[in-house]
Amino acid sequence: MTTATTSIAGTAPINTRGVGVRFEQLSKRYGDFYAVDSLDLNVAPGEFLSILGPSGSGKTTVLMLIAGFVAPTSGRLLLGDQDISQIPPYKRNIGVVFQNYALFPHLDVRRNVGFPLEVRGVPKDEIAKRVNWALERVHMEKFADRRISQLSGGQQQRIALARAIVFEPRALLMDEPLAALDRNLRQDMQYEIRSLQRSLGQTVIYVTHDQEEALNLSDRVAVMNLGRLQQVDTPKNLYLRPANPFVAGFFGEANLLSGKTQGGVFTTDAGIRLPVTETREGPAVLCVRPEMIVFGDERKSDFPSLTGTVLETRYRGSILHIELDTPLGKINAVQHINTTNDAPAEGTTLEFGWDPNLGHVMMGQV
Amino acid sequence: MNEYLLGLQGRRVLFAYAIVLILFIILPALVLVPISISADDSFVIIPEAFSLRWYEQLVGDPRWRNALVLSLQVAAVASVMATIAGVLGAIGISRASPKVAKVLRLIFIAPIIVPLMVIGVGFYMLYARMRLVGSFFPLCLAHAVLVLPFVMLPVSARLYSIDKRLEWAAASLGAGPYRTIFRVQLPLLAPSIFAGFVFAFIFSFDEVVVAQFLSGPRLETLPRRMWEGIQMGGLEKTITAVTTAQLLLAVVAMLIISIWQRRSATKAASSK
Numbered sequence: 001m002t003t004a005t006t007s008i009a010g011t012a013p014i015n016t017r018g019v020g021v022r023f024e025q026l027s028k029r030y031g032d033f034y035a036v037d038s039l040d041l042n043v044a045p046g047e048f049l050s051i052l053g054p055s056g057s058g059k060t061t062v063l064m065l066i067a068g069f070v071a072p073t074s075g076r077l078l079l080g081d082q083d084i085s086q087i088p089p090y091k092r093n094i095g096v097v098f099q100n101y102a103l104f105p106h107l108d109v110r111r112n113v114g115f116p117l118e119v120r121g122v123p124k125d126e127i128a129k130r131v132n133w134a135l136e137r138v139h140m141e142k143f144a145d146r147r148i149s150q151l152s153g154g155q156q157q158r159i160a161l162a163r164a165i166v167f168e169p170r171a172l173l174m175d176e177p178l179a180a181l182d183r184n185l186r187q188d189m190q191y192e193i194r195s196l197q198r199s200l201g202q203t204v205i206y207v208t209h210d211q212e213e214a215l216n217l218s219d220r221v222a223v224m225n226l227g228r229l230q231q232v233d234t235p236k237n238l239y240l241r242p243a244n245p246f247v248a249g250f251f252g253e254a255n256l257l258s259g260k261t262q263g264g265v266f267t268t269d270a271g272i273r274l275p276v277t278e279t280r281e282g283p284a285v286l287c288v289r290p291e292m293i294v295f296g297d298e299r300k301s302d303f304p305s306l307t308g309t310v311l312e313t314r315y316r317g318s319i320l321h322i323e324l325d326t327p328l329g330k331i332n333a334v335q336h337i338n339t340t341n342d343a344p345a346e347g348t349t350l351e352f353g354w355d356p357n358l359g360h361v362m363m364g365q366v
Numbered sequence: 367m368n369e370y371l372l373g374l375q376g377r378r379v380l381f382a383y384a385i386v387l388i389l390f391i392i393l394p395a396l397v398l399v400p401i402s403i404s405a406d407d408s409f410v411i412i413p414e415a416f417s418l419r420w421y422e423q424l425v426g427d428p429r430w431r432n433a434l435v436l437s438l439q440v441a442a443v444a445s446v447m448a449t450i451a452g453v454l455g456a457i458g459i460s461r462a463s464p465k466v467a468k469v470l471r472l473i474f475i476a477p478i479i480v481p482l483m484v485i486g487v488g489f490y491m492l493y494a495r496m497r498l499v500g501s502f503f504p505l506c507l508a509h510a511v512l513v514l515p516f517v518m519l520p521v522s523a524r525l526y527s528i529d530k531r532l533e534w535a536a537a538s539l540g541a542g543p544y545r546t547i548f549r550v551q552l553p554l555l556a557p558s559i560f561a562g563f564v565f566a567f568i569f570s571f572d573e574v575v576v577a578q579f580l581s582g583p584r585l586e587t588l589p590r591r592m593w594e595g596i597q598m599g600g601l602e603k604t605i606t607a608v609t610t611a612q613l614l615l616a617v618v619a620m621l622i623i624s625i626w627q628r629r630s631a632t633k634a635a636s637s638k
Contacts (some may be wrong), residue, residue: 067534068537068538069534069537088537088542089534089537089538090536090537090538090539090540090541090542090543091540092538093540094538095538095539096534096538098531098534098535100529100531102529102531102532102534102535103535104532104535104536104550105554106553115536115539115541115549116539116540119539119540119541119545119549120540163539164538164539167539167540173538
């Protein structure tokens, strides 16, 4: 607490350095319902981590726990090396950006951004300097004397961002900050949030239900479902190496085959043997992404060789979607439309397969 | 509901009904205005000569003047007490658990549901035992209880329309609970607090039933003076001056409230 207060009294420009956030077996229970169940997670200083999940996954509760708006039922929450689980929100020094901006309507832009500094008793001329610095960071210096009601949604979100960084918070939380903005503006803001975070070295925990946004912005993404953490990983690994069928299905489409694996061979429940790179053994689910599936001559010798009947084809923008009836069950495939070839007619029999290096085996999942 | 569905005939009937209703609401209040400024002793609605003599009497006659001053004092003290208690109560209730809040809200609103006569008798029994009948502050206290709902209702309504996240935002920015109340909640509640204060003031200024029980022989509030004036000597024209002044006060207060609320509504609209 004291360190952050003294650093505020220093002169601008400031180089904010975020600290790490660690969750240790953190749980929040409402009656018999676990909104967050035994969460273990380590956010590195300066990391941009998104918490992603469908509604009701507990992601917002996690944010409320970090901000201190709700108290955990059990477990510890560490900011840097300090246990903050019993510290009230106004003593945590964590900036929060809300989905609806939550700017104070009775104060103008300058007073809104200066609020956290005023509350900390920072001298007036220092406040003015710091407010100007923060407004410059979000390109809103020309709007300092506007009333909040005179600003558009995107501008309000920039002010909310300035207000959340002006007091050098130890971490920055964002709760679906772009959900209320239209699509183009959302992309501009994503870029700006990312570059602001990089230049400040700020630790950011970003809650969203939008996969694209999470993948675009984050160093790592924590996927939650039903109060439990499913997987924390880089965007690339979440897609190519999902930990379980939920994660596999959450990011794009997936063909999921259940069976067991042994010695580099995956045997489906129906007894079909497929080559895999996984060397462990036991029950597992094989995940094959639709775009990994290749047809006819494109297959190499080590690819599984299968045949299927075309059930349906659909053009979806730049890709052609093919649904096949195969001995494995229904298989979805997509092809990029880069030839003038027509889609295969319904009822056509096609030979298909995939690169065994790309098929992903999820052990222990049935 | 679209009134065009009623057809031409239906719309005419609806319009006529609305006019009659509005006249019925405002005429009894307005009819005394011209009477109060007529020079005549008699009650003619369209006066022949104008004069402010009835207003002069209100201020000049010591009995009327004392009653007026006393009523203003009681209304001021009572509505200030009710405003402080009501605002704090409303904020407290908004933070209580839903079940507790429901019960508390009912208790705080009770003074407008329970008949005035019952409250009057109740206070009288209590005060009589404590020898407080006929003293100033106990009367103010009773009125404060009476007008508490007038503060609670608008302030509670406004509190519920203020986004909870503004409180959270203030906390995340480093403002403790008290600072959040003074720097964020009270400024946003100001128009509704003022509205509540005005309603409370007007009701207390006007209140006759409870005052009748509690004021004893010495404290004569204005409504009580009017009531006695009517009972003893028939209608005295000073009463028309009182009512006109009250009417004017109420209209001005309502105008201020509506202008203020419109301004703060446009301010708050963007924060929702």
